Amino acid sequence: xxxRGGEEDADDHDEAPEDRVLLLLxxxxxxxxxxxxxAGLLAPVAIGAGTVVARASSNVAVTAADVVDRDPAAxxxxxxxxxxxxxxxxxxxxxxxxxRGIAAPMRAAIVAxxxxxxxxxxxxxxxxxxxxxxTNAVAGTPFxxxxxxxxxMQLVKNQRLYTLADGEQExxxxxxxxxxxxxxxxxxxxxxxxxxxxxxxxxxxxxxVYFGRGAYGVEAAARTWFRTGAADLTVPQAALLAGMVxxxxxxxxxxxxxxARDRRGQVLAAMVDTGALTPARAAAAAAAPLGVVPDPSxxxxxxxxxxxxxxxxxxEVVDRLAAAGLDLATGGYTVRxxxxxEVTAAARAATRDAVGPDSDVxxxxxxxxxxxxxxxxxxxxxxxxxxxxxDAGQSALxxxxxxxxxAGSVYKIFTAAAALEEGLVSPGSDLDVPEQYSSELAAGYxxxxxxxxxxxxxxxEALATSPNTAFVELVDRIGSTAPIVDVARRLGLRTTLAxxxxxxxxxxxxxxxAQASFTLGPDPTxxxxxxxxxATVVADGTWCPPTLLGEVADRHGRPVTPPGAPCEQALAxxxxxxxxxxxxxDIEDGTAAGAADDAGWERxxxxxxxxxxxxxxxxxxxxTERYAGAVMTFATAGAEPVCTDPVxxxxxxxxxxxxxxxxxxxxxxxxxxxxxxxxSEED
Numbered sequence: 153x154x155x156r157g158g159e160e161d162a163d164d165h166d167e168a169p170e171d172r173v174l175l176l177l178x179x180x181x182x183x184x185x186x187x188x189x190x191a192g193l194l195a196p197v198a199i200g201a202g203t204v205v206a207r208a209s210s211n212v213a214v215t216a217a218d219v220v221d222r223d224p225a226a227x228x229x230x231x232x233x234x235x236x237x238x239x240x241x242x243x244x245x246x247x248x249x250x251x252r253g254i255a256a257p258m259r260a261a262i263v264a265x266x267x268x269x270x271x272x273x274x275x276x277x278x279x280x281x282x283x284x285x286x287t288n289a290v291a292g293t294p295f296x297x298x299x300x301x302x303x304x305m306q307l308v309k310n311q312r313l314y315t316l317a318d319g320e321q322e323x324x325x326x327x328x329x330x331x332x333x334x335x336x337x338x339x340x341x342x343x344x345x346x347x348x349x350x351x352x353x354x355x356x357x358x359x360x361v362y363f364g365r366g367a368y369g370v371e372a373a374a375r376t377w378f379r380t381g382a383a384d385l386t387v388p389q390a391a392l393l394a395g396m397v398x399x400x401x402x403x404x405x406x407x408x409x410x411x412a413r414d415r416r417g418q419v420l421a422a423m424v425d426t427g428a429l430t431p432a433r434a435a436a437a438a439a440a441p442l443g444v445v446p447d448p449s450x451x452x453x454x455x456x457x458x459x460x461x462x463x464x465x466x467x468e469v470v471d472r473l474a475a476a477g478l479d480l481a482t483g484g485y486t487v488r489x490x491x492x493x494e495v496t497a498a499a500r501a502a503t504r505d506a507v508g509p510d511s512d513v514x515x516x517x518x519x520x521x522x523x524x525x526x527x528x529x530x531x532x533x534x535x536x537x538x539x540x541x542x543d544a545g546q547s548a549l550x551x552x553x554x555x556x557x558x559a560g561s562v563y564k565i566f567t568a569a570a571a572l573e574e575g576l577v578s579p580g581s582d583l584d585v586p587e588q589y590s591s592e593l594a595a596g597y598x599x600x601x602x603x604x605x606x607x608x609x610x611x612x613e614a615l616a617t618s619p620n621t622a623f624v625e626l627v628d629r630i631g632s633t634a635p636i637v638d639v640a641r642r643l644g645l646r647t648t649l650a651x652x653x654x655x656x657x658x659x660x661x662x663x664x665x666a667q668a669s670f671t672l673g674p675d676p677t678x679x680x681x682x683x684x685x686x687a688t689v690v691a692d693g694t695w696c697p698p699t700l701l702g703e704v705a706d707r708h709g710r711p712v713t714p715p716g717a718p719c720e721q722a723l724a725x726x727x728x729x730x731x732x733x734x735x736x737x738d739i740e741d742g743t744a745a746g747a748a749d750d751a752g753w754e755r756x757x758x759x760x761x762x763x764x765x766x767x768x769x770x771x772x773x774x775x776t777e778r779y780a781g782a783v784m785t786f787a788t789a790g791a792e793p794v795c796t797d798p799v800x801x802x803x804x805x806x807x808x809x810x811x812x813x814x815x816x817x818x819x820x821x822x823x824x825x826x827x828x829x830x831x832s833e834e835d
Contacts, residue, residue, distance in 0.1 A: 216343035219308055223248075224315040224360055226484030226707055227372075230458075230466055232491040233702060239458035239466045240451045241480040244314070246368035247375070248359040248484055248707050251351055254370055255385040259354060260428035261394035265419045267303040268426050271350055275304040275341035301334075304341040307357045312337075314360065314368070358382075363393055364400030366450045377405070377444045387433065388440040391419040405442045412442060456539045461500035463538025464516075464552045465491050465531070468680075469700050471550075476714035484707030489700050490528035495519050495779070495824060499533035502820035506812050507535045507785065509545035514788045515816060516551045518680040519781040520698055522687035525719060527696035530779070532680065547788065555648045555659075555676035557769035557786035560762030560809060561618045562682060563673030565689075565735065565773070566640040567626055568615060569723065572730050573639065576629055579734040582608045589621035592628045594668040599624050612734045615760060616742025623671045632665045642722035644684035644695060648677050673762050677771070682782035686775035689731055689758060693723030732758050744772065747814035751822050761809025772813035779821060783813040 227242030263270045269277050301309070312326040325333065344353065363373035371382040373393050378385070385393070395415035396403045405412035417438050423429040429437070451457055455466035469489055473480060480487070499517050507515035516534040520527055532552035539546035549556065571577045585605045591597040599620045614622045627633065637660060641649050649660035653676075663670050680698055688695045696719040704713040723731065735758035739748035743761040759774040769786035785807060 216340050216347070218316050219311045219340055219344055220347050222311070222315050223484065223707060224311065224368075225482035226369075228480035228483055228485040228487060230469055230480075230487045230489060232462070232489060232493050232496075234493060235488060236493065237459075238462040238489075238491065239455055240453065241455075241470060242453055243481040244368050245366050245372045245376075245450045245453075246359070246484075247371040248369060249371045249382055250359075251355045252383070254355065254358055254382045255390060257387045257390040257428075258358065258370060258382060258385045258393065260426070261387075261390040261419050261423060262358060262397065263303070263354070264422035264426045264428055265394050266306065266397065267301075268422065270303050270354070273302060275302060275343075275345035276338045277302050301337070302341060303357050304344055304353050305337045307353060307360065308337045308340040308344060309333075310357070310360050310362075361397050362400055363396050364404055365448045367448075372450075376448045376450060379445055386437075387420075387423075387429065388416065388437040389443065391423065391437060392416045392442060392444075395419045405444045406446075406448060409442060416442075458538065460537070461496050461533055462491060464534055464550065465489065465496070465529070465700065467538055467550055468532060468553050472700065473704070473714070478704070478712070478714075485712070486705045488702040488704070490530060490702050491700070492530040496531040496533060498820050498823055499531040499781075502816045503533050503535045503783075505819060506816045509535050509537065511535065512788060513785060513812075514547065514551050515783070515785045515812060516679050517781055517783045517816060517820060518552050518683040519779055519820070520680075520683045520687045522690040522775060522777070522780045523696070524691045524694045525696070527684060527687060527698045527719075528702075529680065529698050529700045549788070551679075553647070553678055553680045555651045555678045555681075557676055557784065558674045558762075558764040559677040559682060559771040559773075559784065560673045560764045560769070561620075561623075562677075562760050562762035562771050562773050562809070563640070563671055564615060564618065564623045564762075565685065565731070565760055566636050566643065566645075567623050567630070567671040568611060568734055569643065569727070569731050570630055570635045570639045571611075571626055572734070573723065573727050574630065574635070577611050577626070579612045579730055580610050582610055583614050583622040584625060585609050585614070585619045585622045586625075587621070589624050591624050591668040593631070593633075594666045597624075597668050599672070612737050613741075615734050616737040616740070618743055618761065620672060624668050627668045627671050633663055633667050633670050634665045636670060637663050639723070640685075642695060642720070643688045644722075645677070645681045646697075648675070648681045651676070651678075673771075674764055677784070679771075679782050679784045682771065682773050682784070683780050686758065686773045686782065687780035688722050689728055689735070690775045690777060690780055691728075692725040693721060693728030695720045695722035735760055739774075743808065743810040744774075744814045745810075747772075747810055747818050750815070751818035753818055753822065755825060759814075761814060763808045767807040770807050770809045770811070770813050772809045772817050774814075774817050774821070776821070776825065779824060781817055781820065783816045783820075785812045785816075 224246060225244045226246045226248050227240050229237050230239045230241065231237050267277070309326060313323060317323040317326050358370040360369060362368050363370070365376055367373040367376040370393065374380050374382045374385055377393065378389055392405060392412060395412070395418065402408065403412045403415045420429065420434040420438050424431055424434045455463050455470060458466040469487060470480060473487070478485060499519060503515045503517055507513050514534060514536060517531070518529065519531040520529050534551045536547040536551065537545055538548070540548060585607060588598060588600045601619045601621055605617065605619045609617065609619065609622060627636065630636065637649065641660065650658050652658055653662060659675055684698045697717045699716050701713055703711060706712050736756065738744045738759035738761065739753060739757065744759050755776060757774055757776045759772070762771040764770070769784060771782065771784045773782045775781070
């Protein structure tokens with residue numbers, strides 16, 4: 153290159169003789185150091201640099217195995233049933249994609265600029281290393297930088313730094329500017345090349361290295377900088393990313409566009425030198441704009457950054473997989489869930505239309521498919537967004553799955569099921585309905601009805617209109633609460649009954665044999681449990697564990713889905729059929745009839761409403777042959793809900809299972825059943 157000014161010429165001509173001697177001595181020292189280093193890499197000796205090499209490499213065999221066998225931390229992606237991502241869980245944003253997921257220009261660019269003799273050496277480019285050490289020694293920094301490091305050596309360095317280092321001391325050792333570190337990397341690189349082919353080494357390197365702005369690996373870099381995948385990188389994009397590896401901050405294309413463009417030009421020129429590009433294609437790529445997004449950023453980590461409407465579902469997936477021992481933040485899993493995007497969109501819209509997201513009232517729904525061999529959860533939705541408690545419209549509570557508030561008279565289903573199972577009643581049997589009733593089983597426990605009722609109702613009519621006295625009297629006929637609790641567990645209240653209360657004991661243990669109030673449902677109940685109860689009844693009494701997982705694969709594509717519990721016959725099919733018949737009139741002449749009429753609902757289904765004291769919470773359970781769902785509406789703080797628009801009929805204690813919860817259920821299910829012909833009960 154030409155001179156830039158006479159002052160520089162004068163400085164060169166005025167160089168003192170002692171300075172020239174110093175440079176010569178420094179160059180000679182560099183040659184000696186380089187020779188010792190290369191000799192030490194190939195055959196350690198007991199003197200000089202060889203001693204350092206031998207000591208630094210004493211545990212190379214074990215560490216080489218770690219380099220090859222240990223996977224770096226990688227992000228896990230959670231998807232819906234279609235494979236569309238809904239959340240990313242990570243400690244370090246890295247998305248390994250393997251050789252087929254990286255475009256050829258990217259592979260050619262990184263080889264050209266970082267290690268153009270990559271395909272020729274065995275892990276250590278002795279000629280390049282000696283040259284680099286000599287050059288750096290002349291500059292007075294013989295071991296700084298990555299000069300002379302091959303891609304394999306860089307893979308070793310980055311693997312030690314990001315995967316193997318345990319603590320700050322080991323991280324410093326992995327990047328220390330010392331002969332020992334360089335020697336260790338070289339010896340490890342030689343061993344790695346004996347175990348992996350070049351294609352695998354290059355792929356692992358590109359999946360590992362840092363590309364700035366928190367993006368580790370080329371797939372994360374492609375998404376962060378260009379909103380594309382590594383498999384689709386163009387020549388200009390690949391050259392830009394390859395140039396950033398040496399110093400991501402220095403060549404940041406947003407903060408330092410000129411430096412990034414110049415560096416990209418160097419990569420393109422190197423690609424011409426290696427034959428990867430023609431000069432014409434390189435010139436065209438050099439003229440292209442940088443093309444990065446204006447504000448490169450990582451996806452929000454965790455379920456708080458989940459796709460709208462999927463945060464609570466995501467939370468339950470993460471919790472279940474963590475309980476199974478899977479670390480999603482580092483494991484690089486792909487989790488295909490059972491979340492149905494159509495059902496989820498309908499559920500989210502229905503819950504938010506009924507109760508605004510900023511209300512003090514939570515409106516939540518769970519939907520499952522009532523299959524007889526499997527029970528996929530299709531949607532878990534709420535009027536709130538999953539996020540930090542305290543922010544308007546957000547909640548970090550597991551609103552859709554945890555037992556937080558009571559379901560009220562929905563629990564009368566369990567009393568009816570126990571009585572049917574013991575042969576005490578049939579759907580058409582008459583029940584006494586006194587205005588007031590004192591339990592014989594639970595001394596001192598007296599209940600009254602809200603509103604007026606006939607003196608007698610059939611079981612079917614009683615479930616539809618929900619008089620309290622008839623069901624407390626039915627508990628007395630059964631003779632114990634224990635069979636009712638047992639059938640509740642079998643039908644689906646597994647989480648609810650196992651959840652510890654304020655005193656640490658599970659609900660199933662706290663409900664005494666004489667606790668007749670159980671039939672009125674005051675105890676906190678999981679919405680997902682309720683949805684599964686409805687599914688069990690529809691599925692001929694077959695209980696299956698509600699599953700949120702379709703397929704789980706590790707970063708190598710191997711299936712690792714935790715096994716689920718087997719399905720069980722919770723009720724005999726004939727008892728389940730009787731229970732379906734007993735639950736068939738709520739939408740005709742019962743507490744949900746108004747909501748069904750408003751929705752224009754004409755399809756046969758099972759249904760039951762419930763409301764707790766002082767309207768602190770309310771619930772609706774319903775199911776067709778296609779979908780089973782439960783909606784719960786409750787105050788998130790205090791004993792009573794504070795209802796504001798657009799909550800309908802939710803003030804002055806008017807919240808009931810037949811109002812907001814039933815409205816939400818029908819708003820959700822009506823579009824999902826659009827075009828279906830209503831089927832008779834016999835169908």
